[in-house]
Amino acid sequence: MTREPDHTTPQPVGCEASTAKREPLVVNISDMKLSSDSADVIVTYSLGSCLGVTAYDPVLRIGAMVHCLLPSPGANREKARKNPFMFVNTGVATMVRKVIDLGAKRERLIFKAAGGANMRNDTLFNTGRRNFEALEKLLERNSVTLSAQDVGGTIPRTLFLYLDTGRVVVRSFGKEKEL
Amino acid sequence: MSRRNEILDQVSKVVAVPSCSHMASGLLGNPDADFRELARVIEYDPGLTANLLKVVNASFFSGSRPVRTAREAIIKLGTTQVLQFVISTGVAPSFVQKIEGYDLAPNMHLQHSVSVAMAARELGSILSMDVPDYTFTAGLLSGIGKTLLGAYVDVNVQSILDFALRDGLSFDQAEDMVLGINHAELGGIVLESWGLPEELTRVVRHHLRPDEYDGVDPVLDLVHIGNVLAKMIGVGLGVDGLNYIPSQKVAERLGLSPDVLDMAAANVVVGLESVRSLFMECVA
Numbered sequence: 001m002t003r004e005p006d007h008t009t010p011q012p013v014g015c016e017a018s019t020a021k022r023e024p025l026v027v028n029i030s031d032m033k034l035s036s037d038s039a040d041v042i043v044t045y046s047l048g049s050c051l052g053v054t055a056y057d058p059v060l061r062i063g064a065m066v067h068c069l070l071p072s073p074g075a076n077r078e079k080a081r082k083n084p085f086m087f088v089n090t091g092v093a094t095m096v097r098k099v100i101d102l103g104a105k106r107e108r109l110i111f112k113a114a115g116g117a118n119m120r121n122d123t124l125f126n127t128g129r130r131n132f133e134a135l136e137k138l139l140e141r142n143s144v145t146l147s148a149q150d151v152g153g154t155i156p157r158t159l160f161l162y163l164d165t166g167r168v169v170v171r172s173f174g175k176e177k178e179l
Numbered sequence: 180m181s182r183r184n185e186i187l188d189q190v191s192k193v194v195a196v197p198s199c200s201h202m203a204s205g206l207l208g209n210p211d212a213d214f215r216e217l218a219r220v221i222e223y224d225p226g227l228t229a230n231l232l233k234v235v236n237a238s239f240f241s242g243s244r245p246v247r248t249a250r251e252a253i254i255k256l257g258t259t260q261v262l263q264f265v266i267s268t269g270v271a272p273s274f275v276q277k278i279e280g281y282d283l284a285p286n287m288h289l290q291h292s293v294s295v296a297m298a299a300r301e302l303g304s305i306l307s308m309d310v311p312d313y314t315f316t317a318g319l320l321s322g323i324g325k326t327l328l329g330a331y332v333d334v335n336v337q338s339i340l341d342f343a344l345r346d347g348l349s350f351d352q353a354e355d356m357v358l359g360i361n362h363a364e365l366g367g368i369v370l371e372s373w374g375l376p377e378e379l380t381r382v383v384r385h386h387l388r389p390d391e392y393d394g395v396d397p398v399l400d401l402v403h404i405g406n407v408l409a410k411m412i413g414v415g416l417g418v419d420g421l422n423y424i425p426s427q428k429v430a431e432r433l434g435l436s437p438d439v440l441d442m443a444a445a446n447v448v449v450g451l452e453s454v455r456s457l458f459m460e461c462v463a
Contacts, residue, residue, distance in 0.1 A: 029412060029448050046287075048413030048421055069412065069448055074438060076445050086445060119407055120349055121424045125440050127411050154344075156416035173340075173418065174282075 024160075027052070027067045030086035032095050034064035036102050040163040047115030049128035051135060051151070052159040053092050054112045056166040057104035063163050066095045067115075070127065071134035088134040111144060112168045112179045114159045116151035128152065148179035183359030186331055190369050193327060222249045223454055225292045225319045231256075232316070233373040245376035247313035280332030281325055281417035288326065290451070291415025292319050297450050298412075299398075299405030301443045306433060308397060317382040318402045324366025324383070331358055336418060343422045350419035351387045363387040389426050400429045404440075412444055414451070 025033040027044035035042065044052050044067040056063040068091040073080035076087075084090035100106055113135060116128035132151050139146060150157065150170045158171040168179040221227045228249045235252040236245055246252045278288050296318035303310035332339060335357045342353035351361035367384025371377075382399045385392040389403045407425045410416060 029414070029451075045284075046413040046416045048416055049411040050413050069444060070441050075442060079445050079449070086448065115413075117421050119411065119421045119423055119425050120347065122407075124425065124427065124430050124435070125407075125411070125437055127437070127440070127444075130437070154421040156413065156420045 027065050029067055030069050030083055032064060032066040032085045032091065032098070034062070034095070034098055034102065035163055036060065036062045038164040042161040042163070043158065045158045047157045047159060048117055049115070049131060051088055051113060051115045051131040053095070053135060054159070054161045054168050055096055055099055055109045056161065057099065057108045058110065058166050059108055060103055061163055062099050062102050062104040063161050063166060064095045064099045065159065065161050066091045068092070068131065071130045088131050089138050092135060092138055110147050110166060111139065112148045113146055114150045114157050114170045114179065117153055117155060120154050150179055181359055186328065186358060186360055186365065187368065189327065190372055193369055218250055218253050221253065223293050225289070225323055228316060229320055229323060229370065232375050236374045236376065247376050247379055248316045278325060278329045280329035280336060281419060283415060283417040287415040287417070288322065291409055292322050293454060294409035294412060294414040294447060294451060295319070295321055295402065295405045298408040298443060298447045299401040301446045301450070302404055303401050305439055305443055310397060310401060313379060314398045314401055317379050317398055318405050320366070320370065320379065321383050321386045321402050321406060322362070322366065324362035324364070324369065327369060328354070328362040328365050340418065349387070349424045350422040361387065387423060389429050395432070400433055403429050404433065404435065408440060408444055408447065412448060
């Protein structure tokens, strides 16, 4: 789902409507949300080994967040065709295309990432590390640098993107920190 | 009384596991409701499944073959009795309430339980294993001890986390250190006290540390990895996070590779979409 400028939806009127708390845009697993409304907050809950990646244009205040399950489609090409956001390399690339379609400038985009945790003592699957490596490879190929990250370890994370300032916040164990 | 004994003392007082049954109750009020839909609702609800298996394996049916899945139980009891059962046990949809201690938001434990069940079944299918139907039930019930141990974890959560994060223990090992018991063992003991079949109770009891089970059980192996997979996917992660240790022996025994695990994870996430309406109904 995208919350783009919507000229068909009646705008809230009166004090009560304008002060009502707006629900955040929730990004599910293998999902992406974007917005050009600076009043919006995008959030994804419960990042385990999945990777949450945000992109934000500070001039136009356009931002997006993707929640990717796996590094690359591998044997799941059909799934990537149906839902590119399931995978880091197709999901992040598609998200960037979508924010550029909204008017954002590629060279202004600020990227941040969180998640990519692993099970304790897991040397076999390492899904979290593989997810982050896929992101690094993709960004390197496009000569883009990650501005901030909070990845790895064994902790679950919730990730927020505030469209008004581009502030990205990670919450874990009830504590918040800004990326 | 030691903390372990204090907790075990509570087991005898647990008469039913909270469930999300108002959706099933809703189906009962509809004369045109599809019985298969009712079976489906029960199948995806750990509380209803556990309580139903308790009833159907109780003394009235003793001597006959143990019942290990919700569907078997429904066939055995018959529609009317299942309806009565759901009405009598189904007025407290608290399985979907927040579980204190583990910091599980409403509905999250339900989603996690379903994810473990689906992941175990999915892995078996990808690996072309001939797994019994009760693999799903065992996965669904594997985390049931959390609903009971949560209150104790809540009081001691900082000590448990210290052991897990500072000393590198798994969360269940840390529970053992602080409480003298972990939620897997407790879940197994509760279901055992209800007379659920040993094939189910041993999986619940050992699903976090399958290497401690003296034998080889493919269902236990699948539920163990199913639980790992569900946690990596991130559905229903609480304060325990990913602080669990996957068994290398099980991974080798199943012949797992990252590709197999990735495929199973992708299938589970797609599968979860198909039951999302159930979760939504449960919090409604």
